[in-house]
Amino acid sequence: xxxxxxxxxxxxxxxxxxxxxxxxxxxxxxxxxxxxxxxxxxxxxxxxxxxxxxxxxxxxxxxxxxxxxxxxxxxxxxx
Amino acid sequence: xxxxxxxxxxxxxxxxxxxxxxxxxxxxxxxxxxxxxxxxxxxxxxxxxxxxxxxxxxxxxxxxxxxxxxxxxxxxxxxxxxxxxxxxxxxxxxxxxxxxxxxxxxxxxxxxxxxxxxxxxxxxxxxxxxxxxxxxxxxxxxxxxxxxxxxxxxxxxxxxxxxxxxxxxxxxxxxxxxxxxxxxxxxxxxxxxxxxxxxxxxxxxxxxxxxxxxxxxxxxxxxxxxxxxxxxxxxxxxxxxxxxxxxxxxxxxxxxxxxxxxxxxxxxxxxxxxxxxxxxxxxxxxxxxxxxxxxxxxxxxxxxxxxxxxxxxxxxxxxxxxxxxxxxxxxxxxxxxxxxxxxxxxxxxxxxxxxxxxxxxxxxxxxxxxxxxxxxxxxxxxxxxxxxxxxxxxxxxxxxxxxxxxxxxxxxxxxxxxxxxxxxxxxxxxxxxxxxxxxxxxxxxxxxxxxxxx
Numbered sequence: 001x002x003x004x005x006x007x008x009x010x011x012x013x014x015x016x017x018x019x020x021x022x023x024x025x026x027x028x029x030x031x032x033x034x035x036x037x038x039x040x041x042x043x044x045x046x047x048x049x050x051x052x053x054x055x056x057x058x059x060x061x062x063x064x065x066x067x068x069x070x071x072x073x074x075x076x077x078x079x
Numbered sequence: 080x081x082x083x084x085x086x087x088x089x090x091x092x093x094x095x096x097x098x099x100x101x102x103x104x105x106x107x108x109x110x111x112x113x114x115x116x117x118x119x120x121x122x123x124x125x126x127x128x129x130x131x132x133x134x135x136x137x138x139x140x141x142x143x144x145x146x147x148x149x150x151x152x153x154x155x156x157x158x159x160x161x162x163x164x165x166x167x168x169x170x171x172x173x174x175x176x177x178x179x180x181x182x183x184x185x186x187x188x189x190x191x192x193x194x195x196x197x198x199x200x201x202x203x204x205x206x207x208x209x210x211x212x213x214x215x216x217x218x219x220x221x222x223x224x225x226x227x228x229x230x231x232x233x234x235x236x237x238x239x240x241x242x243x244x245x246x247x248x249x250x251x252x253x254x255x256x257x258x259x260x261x262x263x264x265x266x267x268x269x270x271x272x273x274x275x276x277x278x279x280x281x282x283x284x285x286x287x288x289x290x291x292x293x294x295x296x297x298x299x300x301x302x303x304x305x306x307x308x309x310x311x312x313x314x315x316x317x318x319x320x321x322x323x324x325x326x327x328x329x330x331x332x333x334x335x336x337x338x339x340x341x342x343x344x345x346x347x348x349x350x351x352x353x354x355x356x357x358x359x360x361x362x363x364x365x366x367x368x369x370x371x372x373x374x375x376x377x378x379x380x381x382x383x384x385x386x387x388x389x390x391x392x393x394x395x396x397x398x399x400x401x402x403x404x405x406x407x408x409x410x411x412x413x414x415x416x417x418x419x420x421x422x423x424x425x426x427x428x429x430x431x432x433x434x435x436x437x438x439x440x441x442x443x444x445x446x447x448x449x450x451x452x453x454x455x456x457x458x459x460x461x462x463x464x465x466x467x468x469x470x471x472x473x474x475x476x477x478x479x480x481x482x483x484x485x486x487x488x489x490x491x492x493x494x495x496x497x498x499x500x501x502x503x504x505x506x507x508x509x510x511x512x513x514x515x516x517x518x519x520x521x522x523x524x525x526x527x528x529x530x531x532x533x
Contacts, residue, residue, distance in 0.1 A: 009433055009461040011133050042422070042431035042465040064133055066462075 002052045004074045006067040010041040014063045024074070028056045036074045039067060054078040080104055080155045080179060080398045084148045085123065087159030088138060089452035090469060091374070092119035095157050098390040107151045109144050111137035113460045118452050125151055132462045138162045141169050145176055155179035155397060157390075161464065164373040165192060181397040183350045183372050190346060191370040201367040204342040206354065207334060209366035212280040215241050222259070229258050232282050238262055240269035241277040248272060251283060282366070286518035288358040289317070290324040290365070292339035293381045295392055297402040298349040303336045304381050304389075305411045311506060313429050313522045318499060319506060320377035320417045322384050325477055326515045328363050335365055342370065350396050351378070351389055376419065376469070379450060383415035383473035414477040416484045421465040424497035425529055433461040437495035442487040446473045459496055467498070481507055502529070 006012070014022045014037050024036050035047040037059070057075040061067055082105040085092050096106045096119070108123035113132035120126035127147040130137035137143070139162060148156060156173045158164035164182065167189040173180045182188070191197045202208050210232045216225055229236060234255055240248030250265040252258045262278070270276040289312070293304040306327070311319035324332070339354035353375045355368040378389045387409075396402065423429040439455040451468035453459065459467060472487055474480040485507040491500055505528065511517045522528055 011462065041433065041461040042463065044431055064135070066132060 001057065002050075002054070002076045002078050003072045004036055004048060004050055004076060006039055006048065006069060006071045006073050008039050008041050008046060009068050010039040010046075010066070012061045012063070012065055012067045012073060013038040013040065013045075014059060014061075022059075024056045024059065026056050026058055030054060030056055030076060036076075037061075048073055050074075050076055052076055052078045080394060082107060082151065082153045083155045083157055083181070083394070084109065084144070084151065084153035084178075085119075085157050085159065086138065086144050086163055087157070087161070088114050088117065088119055088463065090450045090466070091159040091376075091452075093122050093452050094450050095159065095390055096122045098388055099157075099394065102391060102394060104155075104394065107147065107153050109138070109147050111462070113462055118454055118457070127151060132460065134162065134463065138463075141166075141172060145172060148173075148176070148178055153178065155181055155394075157181040157393070158373065160373050160376055165371070167192065179397050181350070181393050183348055183352065187346045187348055188372045191372050194369070197369060198367065200345060201338075201342055201354075201370070204338060204345040206338040206342050206367045207356075207365050209357065210282040210364075215277045215279050218277065225262060226255070226258060229280060230255070232280055234258075235283040235285065237281050237283045238265040238278050239281060240265065240273055240275070241279055242269065242273035242275040282359075284357055284359045284366075286360070288324075288360060288515075288517075289355065289368075289519055290327065290335065290358045291353050291355040291375075292335050293375070293378070293389075294339050294343045294348065294352050294354065295389075295396075295402065295404075296343045296348040296350070296352070297396050297400075298347050300402045300405075301340050301343045301348065302402065302404055302406045302409055303340050304385050304387065304409060306332060306335060307377060307380055309377060310517055310519055311512065311521065312519050313425075313499075315519070317377065318419050318421065318522075319503060319512075320380050320419075321477075321480070322380035322415050323411060324358075325414075326360070327358070331358070331363060331365055350393055351375075376466070377417050379448060379469060379471045380415040380417045383448070383471060384411045384413055385409060386412070413473055413475045414480040415471060415473045416480050418470045418484065418488065418503045419466050419499070420468040420470055420491070420493070420503075421499045422459045422467050422496045423465050423499055425499055425502040427497075429499075431461065431465050432497035433459045434496045435459075436467075436493060438492055439494070440490070440492040441468075442470070442490035444487075446483055447471070447487050448473070467493075467496075478513070481513060 032053045054076045059074045084107040106123040107125045109129045110120045129143035163169040167185040170185040235253045238250045252261040266276040288310040306324040307322040308324035309317040309320040353371040356365045422432045441449045448471040472483040488504045
């Protein structure tokens with residue numbers, strides 16, 4: 001299992017926009033480099049990417065919740 | 080007006096409290112949980128926590144803010160800038176709740192918030208607008224007809240997809256020879272991207288400056304408070320502003336000032352507003368960008384050269400007092416600069432730098448003003464705008480003001496977070512700023528500017 005952690009403090013978003021589909025859902029297949037969410041810091045958005053390829057086990061932070069550096073955002077079951 | 084609720088945070092909340100207090104008006108600040116110990120919350124007579132840190136749950140939470148006004152018995156709402164300041168629906172709700180809205184009529188906010196309607200209003204009031212095809216290019220106007228329109232505008236020009244936006248669907252035609260080919264390309268791209276091949280043409284300004292006019296009105300009388308230049312920007316966000324705008328031909332200066340007042344008159348404007356223009360120094364031409372229907376971040380440079388308190392003007396006008404000035408009363412004296420000190424790292428693409436300010440010393444002295452919502456030990460949270468302070472100077476002449484700002488910046492200490500101050504120090508020593516040779520994308524494109532400040 002690989003944890004994807006937030007490198008930044010800010011607000012986490014599971015979707016690229018309010019009316020968009022989530023970046024990933026549990027059970028989805030992800031490739032290394034693929035975005036799993038976004039963190040907003042002072043009005044700037046940074047995409048958070050998976051370091052590994054595999055299957056999404058969980059997305060651990062809800063839409064719009066506050067995150068701190070090191071917080072686990074998602075867990076990936078690596079290939 | 081007896082008790083003013085301030086629906087904002089940081090330096091502007093502190094700034095508004097200062098004037099309200101001097102006028103004998105009690106203050107209530109609304110704040111998020113992240114700001115409950117902020118300078119703004121502690122400076123106000125009362126502070127009300129309206130929600131958790133993310134702005135949609137607190138500073139944009141209209142119901143919670145209106146509830147806070149009711150609970151505290153506030154009789155007026157000042158929105159500051161950003162957040163709900165240009166939200167016509169919120170302004171309407173404030174007025175509908177029997178409170179005084181410190182800002183223009185919601186209809187004026189709505190009009191200026193609609194790009195196409197604002198442009199039409201500006202054109203109607205005689206405000207210069209960007210040369211263009213004045214609406215879509217007819218779909219059959221491909222050969223000579225289109226070229227005739229293009230020649231009328233002049234090259235370089237941009238071909239924009241009518242259905243595009245946000246920087247998409249734009250093609251640049253630098254010269255006449257490439258126009259026909261680029262037009263064909265733009266039409267097919269517009270068709271495939273937006274399902275609509277309608278395009279229009281607009282003058283392209285290569286090295287534009289940003290100038291603007293401060294206007295003030297009470298609904299029936301209107302004055303301008305001179306102009307400003309806000310050309311020095313990073314990622315289209317202003318970081319250095321000055322007043323008056325330097326090196327503007329008299330005819331251009333008169334045109335923007337007079338037409339801005341005409342626009343304010345045309346919409347029966349009440350309060351402070353700013354009409355923004357793109358200025359092409361090569362052609363000595365100006366064009367309307369937009370009108371901001373609120374107090375501007377950079378209002379202090381205008382206060383420095385006019386000696387007026389713009390917040391006091393806002394509060395008096397909102398309270399129903401007539402404008403106390405005619406244009407002849409407005410005297411512009413000397414030159415002022417403002418630096419927005421942002422918690423960002425210029426060496427890392429202006430990446431935000433939240434954290435605790437471990438050491439903080441502001442410069443002091445004649446002609447120096449600091450507007451801030453932070454102190455030593457304050458934590459710059461990741462939730463809001465990155466600006467931590469505005470450093471403002473005023474001197475008799477522009478070159479003296481540049482020197483004073485350079486000195487002030489050298490006396491500034493901020494530790495614990497990265498800031499833009501080092502970059503601003505470099506810019507105040509640059510020949511381009513001194514000679515007004517900078518343009519809106521100068522910081523991103525001038526070689527070496529970002530490297531030397533790391």
